[in-house]
Amino acid sequence: MTQRLDRIDLLxxxxxxxxxxxxxxxxxxxxxxIREDFYRDPFWTWQxxxxxxxxxxxAGLSQAVAVxxxxxxxxxxxxWLRVAGAALLVTAGSLLVFxxxxxxxxxxxxxxxxxxxxxLTAGWGAWLWLLGALAIGLKLAAPSIILAWPxxxxxxAPWLNWVGLISRKPVTEDYVPLVPxxxxxxxxxxxxxxxxxxxxxxxxxxxxxxxxxxxxLVTLGRWSLCYYLLHQPVLMGLIWxxxxxx
Numbered sequence: 043m044t045q046r047l048d049r050i051d052l053l054x055x056x057x058x059x060x061x062x063x064x065x066x067x068x069x070x071x072x073x074x075x076i077r078e079d080f081y082r083d084p085f086w087t088w089q090x091x092x093x094x095x096x097x098x099x100x101a102g103l104s105q106a107v108a109v110x111x112x113x114x115x116x117x118x119x120x121x122w123l124r125v126a127g128a129a130l131l132v133t134a135g136s137l138l139v140f141x142x143x144x145x146x147x148x149x150x151x152x153x154x155x156x157x158x159x160x161x162l163t164a165g166w167g168a169w170l171w172l173l174g175a176l177a178i179g180l181k182l183a184a185p186s187i188i189l190a191w192p193x194x195x196x197x198x199a200p201w202l203n204w205v206g207l208i209s210r211k212p213v214t215e216d217y218v219p220l221v222p223x224x225x226x227x228x229x230x231x232x233x234x235x236x237x238x239x240x241x242x243x244x245x246x247x248x249x250x251x252x253x254x255x256x257x258x259l260v261t262l263g264r265w266s267l268c269y270y271l272l273h274q275p276v277l278m279g280l281i282w283x284x285x286x287x288x
Contacts, residue, residue: 106164
């Protein structure tokens with residue numbers, strides 16, 4: 043059985059709390075209690091990029107630890123099914139709230155696919171750094187490549203844009219394609235493997251005695267999937283209720 047390391051969970055908890063603050067502001071805007079442009083204002087778009095990047099980097103770290111501790115494929119698939127099932131729930135929920143821009147390949151959908159690819163390439167060692175850089179570089183180059191070869195315009199179609207080689211962002215509330223985000227998870231895997239070989243204490247311990255706030259954050263990091271699924275319905279419900287009672 044694999045054991046979780048507490049500092050990875052603390053890092054994940056930090057991403058969860060940042061995401062919650064971001065979504066709280068997004069929901070205030072959704073109910074027209076504030077006026078912000080979450081789709082074009084760099085203040086918000088760069089926060090989203092940082093939050094997603096932190097999630098995926100920690101996912102890569104966790105996979106490095108799982109492989110190092112000998113996680114079996116059977117256990118991997120058991121956890122993967124939870125992520126894939128949660129992704130389907132997100133699609134269903136977003137279809138009800140945002141029918142014109144529902145989530146068909148958001149962060150959980152992306153993680154589900156990337157986990158398989160990262161696991162399959164776990165033995166590639168330092169090459170993962172190069173692969174990560176290539177995935178991120180392809181994102182930057184994609185618009186120019188499509189402009190140069192118009193036949194590649196097909197990559198903008200919804201049934202292919204999950205790859206991420208696009209020149210137009212699709213209309214959807216959450217979009218986390220393989221390019222460039224697989225590169226971030228590859229870097230997380232590579233960083234985790236390096237740390238396990240050279241600075242294993244950086245990742246924390248499995249049996250660290252923690253109390254108070256630290257214990258709460260570690261617990262949040264370990265139950266991040268449940269929290270992710272529940273936090274938005276709860277936030278939106280509370281804001282709607284508060285607006286009705288005001």
